[in-house]
Amino acid sequence: MDDYDGPDEVVRQLRPDIPVTCFRPAALESAARWFLTNFPGKVLYAVKANPAPYVLSGLHAAGITHFDAASVPEIQLVHSLCPGAHIAFMHPVKSRHAIEQAYFDFGIRDFSFDSMEELEKIVACTGKSKDLGLMLRLAVPNTASELPLSGKFGCPPEKAVAILKAARKLAARIGICFHVGSQTMDPQAYVAALAIVGTILRAMPRTKVDVIDIGGGFPSVYPDMAPPALADYKTAIDAGLDALPHPERYDFWCEPGRALVAESASVVVQVELRKDDVLYINDGTYGSLFDAGHMGFRYPVRLIRPTPGGTDAALKGFRFYGPTCDSIDYMPGPFFLPEDVREGDYIEIGQLGAYGNTMRTDFNGFSAHEVVSVKTPPLVTLYDDALETTDPKELCVA
Ligand SMILES: Cc1ncc(COP(=O)(O)O)c(C=O)c1O
Numbered sequence: 001m002d003d004y005d006g007p008d009e010v011v012r013q014l015r016p017d018i019p020v021t022c023f024r025p026a027a028l029e030s031a032a033r034w035f036l037t038n039f040p041g042k043v044l045y046a047v048k049a050n051p052a053p054y055v056l057s058g059l060h061a062a063g064i065t066h067f068d069a070a071s072v073p074e075i076q077l078v079h080s081l082c083p084g085a086h087i088a089f090m091h092p093v094k095s096r097h098a099i100e101q102a103y104f105d106f107g108i109r110d111f112s113f114d115s116m117e118e119l120e121k122i123v124a125c126t127g128k129s130k131d132l133g134l135m136l137r138l139a140v141p142n143t144a145s146e147l148p149l150s151g152k153f154g155c156p157p158e159k160a161v162a163i164l165k166a167a168r169k170l171a172a173r174i175g176i177c178f179h180v181g182s183q184t185m186d187p188q189a190y191v192a193a194l195a196i197v198g199t200i201l202r203a204m205p206r207t208k209v210d211v212i213d214i215g216g217g218f219p220s221v222y223p224d225m226a227p228p229a230l231a232d233y234k235t236a237i238d239a240g241l242d243a244l245p246h247p248e249r250y251d252f253w254c255e256p257g258r259a260l261v262a263e264s265a266s267v268v269v270q271v272e273l274r275k276d277d278v279l280y281i282n283d284g285t286y287g288s289l290f291d292a293g294h295m296g297f298r299y300p301v302r303l304i305r306p307t308p309g310g311t312d313a314a315l316k317g318f319r320f321y322g323p324t325c326d327s328i329d330y331m332p333g334p335f336f337l338p339e340d341v342r343e344g345d346y347i348e349i350g351q352l353g354a355y356g357n358t359m360r361t362d363f364n365g366f367s368a369h370e371v372v373s374v375k376t377p378p379l380v381t382l383y384d385d386a387l388e389t390t391d392p393k394e395l396c397v398a
Contacts (some may be wrong), residue, residue, distance in 0.1 A: 001054060006376030007268050007348045011304045019283040019369040020268045021357055022348070025058055026375070028264040030383045032062035035260060038234045040241065041252025044068040044088060046216050047078060049257030049354045054371070055264065056081045068216075068255040072101050079106050086110075090177065090255065092137045092153040093118060099125035112137045112177055114155040116163055123170050134167040135175040135213060136160060138200070140193035145181020145217060146225060147295060154178070160200045161207075168207050175211025175253070176200065182258060184217040185227050187236035194240035201245050212241070212250045218259035220351050221382050223298045223336075230259075230382055258354040263378040265353035267369075268304065271345045277318050279337075281347065284322010284329040287366060288352050290359035292320070292331035300350040300379040301335045313338035324364040350379030 004010045007022045014020070035043045044066040045059050051074060056067075060082040067082065069075045070091040078087050088110035089102050102108035103126040110133035113119050119134065126132060139154025155163060160176070167174045176197050180189040197212060214237060219227035237254075241247050267288050273280040285293030292299060305311065317334025318341065321327075337347065360367060 001371055001373050003373045003375075006374050007266065008304055010268060010372055010374065011306055011346045015306060016268065016370060017270060017282065019287060021288070021352070021369060021371040022266045022268060022374040023054060023353075023371055024264050024266075024374055024376075024378055027353075027378050027381070027383075028055065028058045028261065029062045030381075031260045031263060032059055032064050034230060034383055035254070035256060036063050038230070039252070039254050040238065041254065042066045042086075044090075044253055044255045045260055046090075046255045046257030047074045048358070050261045050265075050356070050358050051077055052357065052371075053077070053081055055261055055353070058264075059260065060085065064260075066253075072098050072106075075102055075106050075108060088112070088133070088135070090135070094121075096121060096125050103129070109133050109172075110135060114139075114153050116166065119163065119167055119170070128170075130172060132171040133173045133175065133211070134171040135177045135211060136164055136167065138176055138178045138193075138196065140178040140180060140196055141189070142179075142181030144184050144186035144189040146183035146185065148181040149179050150181065157196050157200060161204050164200070164209065165204060165207050173210035174208075175213055176209060177211075177213035177215055177253070177255075179215035179255075180217040182217055183219045183225060185219060185225065187228060187233040189217070190214055190233070190237045191240040194237075194244060198244050205245075209249075210251055211253055212244065213253035213255065216255045216257045216259075218256045219382070220258050220262035220354060221380050222351060223300055227382070259382070262351045262354035263381055263383070265356060266348050266350045266379060267352045267356065268346050268348050271341060271343055271347065272323070273343055274341065277316065278321060279318050279341065279347075280321045280323075282323050282366075283369070284320070284324060284366075285331065286324050286326070286329060286361045286363040287322060287369070288356040288360055289320075289322065289331055289349070291355055292333075293322075293328065296332060298333055298335065299352065301337060302348045302350070302379060303337050303341055304346040304348055306344060306346060311338045311340055313340040315339070323366045326364070348379065
């Protein structure tokens with residue numbers, strides 16, 4: 001990967017006509033450091049957020065040695081890039097073949113499940129082995145989340161005691177895991193979910209539970225979604241864990257995806273055409289901007305002129321269309337940029353280290369993109385106490 005000072009140098013030297021991902025190793029390290037310092041247990045990186053080899057190796061080098069994988073290819077990738085890593089298969093619904101491969105080919109012992117049927121499948125596919133770690137995915141409210149995940153998975157709390165007691169007889173260790181939903185804006189969501197876990201633990205005092213896994217959901221910062229400081233999440237989670245019966249008995253896990261990697265990459269795109277307040281750019285919802293279209297996410301943006309000079313023009317809200325012929329390749333924004341933005345200009349779009357390139361398809365032949373490494377800080381950061389603004393326009397750096 002080639003190194004540059006920053007995205008401006010990338011533009012001036014390469015004049016790229018394909019999207020360029022600007023990877024920031026320093027931002028990845030800061031995020032890893034925060035979680036390793038502040039979470040009182042094991043930090044499992046949720047690989048789905050960004051499985052790029054340079055991200056996995058970067059996190060491993062920064063001290064992340066535990067990984068949450070959702071598929072055999074993710075397990076394979078971590079296995080090959082991060083020697084000695086502990087990998088947990090945390091997808092609550094898996095094919096029988098995937099369970100067999102994970103257990104027998106990759107030595108995976110920890111599996112999540114959210115039903116008796118899946119529990120029986122895991123046990124059958126691993127030869128009723130006695131060395132399993134079985135983590136029950138509990139349904140918890142996702143109401144503070146911008147991207148709720150509660151529709152698809154989760155065992156209702158009223159069924160949890162019976163399933164955990166069944167799992168206890170079959171496994172070397174059992175656990176309770178949950179996900180409060182991605183981009184959770186209120187730290188109290190973790191407290192509320194842990195209170196449900198506490199109720200379950202109190203209802204089965206003689207059943208030993210080994211692991212409490214609070215999942216992912218930690219936020220990043222976007223123009224219209226500036227969450228409380230990460231320190232507030234730590235305070236809330238510490239209190240929630242302390243309120244569990246006998247908190248000293250459990251191994252605590254968390255599974256951050258977005259918050260560990262969002263700031264570690266931005267994408268530089270080029271404007272191919274302007275029509276009033278619409279910019280046709282060379283990346284879109286089939287590329288790294290899935291969430292900008294389908295979820296209406298607004299990302300921090302910054303104009304980069306290919307020639308020196310810049311602009312003093314006032315900011316104006318723009319909408320984007322991506323490069324494919326499909327009209328759902330549309331990102332409503334608004335993305336605030338100088339009002340004189342024109343064809344040939346470049347735009348740096350921030351916070352795309354999470355759920356960015358990982359969503360890229362080759363629909364319409366537009367999969368080409370480049371990755372470089374840069375030294376400049378991310379457009380915005382949560383890993384810095386100086387972040388005080390929640391004004392959308394201030395997060396759109398011109
Ligand atoms: C089981 C599991 N853990 C962790 C994550 C990561 O979530 P986030 O990126 O919100 O931290 C996800 C996201 O879908 C998930 O499904």
